[in-house]
Structure formats: structure tokens, C-alpha cells
Amino acid sequence: MKVLLVNPPNCGRSIPEEQYGLDSLKLVLRAEPLCLEALAGNLDAEEVMIVDLKARPGTFRDVLADFAPDVVGITGVTCEANTVVKLASEVKETVNAAVVVGGVHASNDPSFFNKQDIDYIVVGLGKLSFKELLTAIASGRTAHDIPGVAKTRPGTGLAFTRRVYSRDDLAEESPPRYDLTNKYRDDYVMQPFGFSLGLVSTAFGCPHRCSFCSIEGITGGRYLTHDPETIIRDIGLLGGAPVIRLVDANTFGNVAHSRMLCQRIRESGINKGFVADVRSDTVVRHPDLFREWKAAGLRSVIVGFEEIDDKRLGAMEKANTAAINSEAIAILHDTGITIIGDFIVSPDYGEQQFRNLKDYLDKNPVDLPMISILTPLPGTPLYESMKEHITIHDLDYYTLTNAVVPVRMDEKAFYQNYADLMISGHARAKL
């Protein structure tokens, strides 16, 4: 059986650009679709191809016609969901193939994809369930009974069995098929810093429950770690990449596991730079862990600071404080690890809140602030609490850089303040 796995093209839309001509500095991180490489790694009976439409937009119909797949699997985050549906229709117009949709949006809002040109939806971690689905399709049967897989029934509600995820779903014995994206590898660079990245997964899910976050849908709330030997193997497979992005929601969610992994990287003599995600309270509780990781090659961490006052952090269920955020910044600077800091601007910000955030960043400098706008992503607790106020329902705008509920300030002034923050934050960016 021939299986084509598809990474959709860049497709989000921007209110500040479209309505106010505000084209603030853009950072383009083009990275390999590790989720597809991992799926492909677990398929041994099939001929598999990956098409990365972010790297080669406009090639989809030609690839479909040339490869003539039996099954097409398409992944996508929320702002790509409309595009995923359009790609599914292109498949049905071009070849006779079953269409399977998975990824972050499918995991959090599977009903969105209960549409005519889509045959199945894979909900959550799919390495094992997608393989089970392909086995069913190959044997000619309609799969109604695979946990974590929904057969679409347009016009009626989706009915499927939720999967209880375990480490079996990681299928660790099968490494990602990094070779399937070799032809795109020169495109996988972080601009404007100019270095190329390879992606390795060390863990899925997160032990925390921030209200805006869509990670819970991937593992049903469980935190699952890869065996350190699996991670060492996968780093080794990315021989040429000087920097490895440990592309987890929370790389340090299990401190004992992180210590073991750090030790194995040092023992293995791996000489690479690492970029990983961490919570600020983990840094403050375990500063020694980050000194060890620095010696093992950790060059940058991505920290979800989110907000600068405790009341707003509490409202997000972040289970963290502004004081801990500031302490973590000081520890990381002291350790020599650069900080990519995520902050979230709320649509109810006024001039004063924007000024406060600017002052905070002046006093607590992070090397690369990444500032998003609070967005109620379908499937999250935040969505449930904000859904009555949503005025923009077109998911193309759910890029985390648009307000999809009314802003409190004059809208143009809101986006101008937002753009100014991005520009001043990125002016001193380093990684």
C-alpha cells in the first residue's frame, strides 16, 4: 500500500497586516515535520512518502498524480485546519485514496473534520493507532473499532472510543524516518539566525493544565517520556544537524528522566547544541539541572512566562508566579543559557498593560521574546470560558497573533502596541 503524508503549507492570516499594514518582524522557523517522520517510522509494510508543502508550496497535485497513493495522511494545527480540509478535497479530486487527518487540531476538536472528503480522524498520539488503521484499510474493512480513530459520518455526530495512551503508543523501537525529508533539509533553518535544526522528541504531553494550552488533547493528559537510549539513537540519526530542537511541550516535566538523559548525552560524547522547552518553576527548583545541561550542550530554552502579574497567571491556571519567572530569568542568564520567552497579550490589554510588559522586558531581558495574543483554541478550557465572546470564527486567524474576541482598546492602537512590542523585543534578539 502507498501512503502519502502531508505537511500543509503556511496558511495563517493576520489582522494587523491585512487591516492596518503592520508587518512586524517575522521569525521564520522552518523545521521538519517530525510527527510525520515518526508516523512513517512505524510503517514497515507500506511504501511511504512525505510531502512538505511548507518547504515546497504548490506541488501537491503533481505529487498526488505521480505517487498515486492509496492513503493520504494530513496533519495540521488549528490555523491550518481549513487548509487541511481543502487539501483533502484536492486528494479526492485527483486520486482514489482514503484521507486520514491527524495532528493538534484533530486531537482537540475532531468534529471539525467530520466532513465529506475526510474518511478518518486520528485523535491524539497516532504512531500506533495510524498503523492499526492502515492494517484495517489494507484488509478492506472499514475501521470503526480502533481506539483513538474516528470514522467520519458527515451530517451526524462523531462516535469513537477515546484511546488511553501509554508508552506503547510511542512505538519506540521504530525510529523516525528522517531520510524521507532529506530533500527538504536545506530549508530547515531558523531565520534570521541562520543555523539549521534537527528535531528530536523526548516526551509527549505535560503534567500541567494551563487553560489556553492544547497539549492535553495529544495524550489525554498523560506525560509520557522516551527512553534515553531512544533519544540518543534519534540524535545520532541526525548526524549533520549542529543544533537539536528537543521538540516537546515540556522537556523537563520529569526531572529524574531529564537528569538521566543529560548524563547519557555527556557519556555518549554528543557534541551538539540543544534547544528545549522548560517551565520557569523547574529552573528555580533545580538550577543545578540546568548547569548540568549547559555542560551537555543546552544553548537555549523556551520558557512560557505568559504573563507578568499573578492574577492573570492564576486566571490561566498557570500554577506559577511572576516572582518565579523573574528568578528563572536571572538563573538562566547566570548559567549562560539564552532565553526564548513566551508572553501572552490579552485582548483586554490597555495602554498601561502594554507599557507594563515593555518595562518588564527592559528590566528582565530575555534574548528573544515571542509575544502572542490570547486565543481560545477549540478544545481547551479557555475556549469553553470565552466562546460566547468570540467574534472571529474563521480558524485561519487562530495563529495566536490575532484577537478573535473584541479588544478593549481601539483596535488599531491595540495592534500598533503589539507590533511595537514585537519590534523592540526582536531588535536585540539572539540565540
Ligand code: SF4
Ligand atoms: S506548562 Fe506549557 S505545555 Fe504544560 S500545560 Fe502549561 S503551557 Fe501547556
